[in-house]
Amino acid sequence: LAKTTQPISMDSYEGQEVNITCSHNNIATNDYITWYQQFPSQGPRFIIQGYKTKVTNEVASLFIPADRKSSTLSLPRVSLSDTAVYYCLVGGRYNNNDMRFGAGTRLTVKP
Amino acid sequence: AAGVIQSPRHLIKEKRETATLKCYPIPRHDTVYWYQQGPGQDPQFLISFYEKMQSDKGSIPDRFSAQQFSDYHSELNMSSLELGDSALYFCASSPPGLASTDTQYFGPGTRLTVL
Numbered sequence: 001l002a003k004t005t006q007p008i009s010m011d012s013y014e015g016q017e018v019n020i021t022c023s024h025n026n027i028a029t030n031d032y033i034t035w036y037q038q039f040p041s042q043g044p045r046f047i048i049q050g051y052k053t054k055v056t057n058e059v060a061s062l063f064i065p066a067d068r069k070s071s072t073l074s075l076p077r078v079s080l081s082d083t084a085v086y087y088c089l090v091g092g093r094y095n096n097n098d099m100r101f102g103a104g105t106r107l108t109v110k111p
Numbered sequence: 112a113a114g115v116i117q118s119p120r121h122l123i124k125e126k127r128e129t130a131t132l133k134c135y136p137i138p139r140h141d142t143v144y145w146y147q148q149g150p151g152q153d154p155q156f157l158i159s160f161y162e163k164m165q166s167d168k169g170s171i172p173d174r175f176s177a178q179q180f181s182d183y184h185s186e187l188n189m190s191s192l193e194l195g196d197s198a199l200y201f202c203a204s205s206p207p208g209l210a211s212t213d214t215q216y217f218g219p220g221t222r223l224t225v226l
Contacts, residue, residue, distance in 0.1 A: 036215075042220070043217025044201075044203075
């Protein structure tokens with residue numbers, strides 16, 4: 001199973017762009033990279049998923065370099081409501097390689 | 112849109128008792144996952160089922176068992192409960208047809224308290 005490493009915590013201010021980088025050095029060829037957001041006492045919520053290069057949706061962008069050994073979640077113009085724990089997961093269902101949650105990044109957005 | 116349903120939402124048990132948690136996946140989702148999250152901890156993967164067969168196993172204690180039924184709902188059975196089993200238990204489901212991805216949709220969780 002690919003192990004992921006993220007910063008334990010990050011602080012930001014409202015309106016700033018936040019970039020959270022995840023390292024996954026032993027990512028397998030067929031693995032996808034998925035990011036989840038979790039608020040206290042709630043289930044994790046899917047944010048974005050990608051395989052390579054760049055993916056963008058209405059809430060975030062995901063940057064994946066060519067070697068795929070890391071990925072960066074970019075949150076544009078964060079607000080107080082973005083304060084949460086963010087998890088990076090690597091894996092793929094049909095590889096018999098269900099993804100595992102590692103230690104996430106606790107993002108605190110300040111006014 | 113329909114979401115993952117978990118019941119009960121809250122459960123209080125005594126040590127050594129048994130508990131059954133239920134999960135109803137999003138309609139037409141064929142894969143179910145169970146996670147345990149202790150206070151201040153990250154979600155720990157317990158077990159998953161794909162098309163009613165166990166597909167992966169994580170850190171599920173031998174005292175726990177789970178299954179997925181013909182209607183795709185799943186139940187997590189917990190016996191000989193210990194104080195350390197007090198946690199939030201999340202169920203998630205994934206849709207079919209995505210060959211290599213594993214987007215999971217999580218339920219609201221069941222908060223189990225063991226006294």
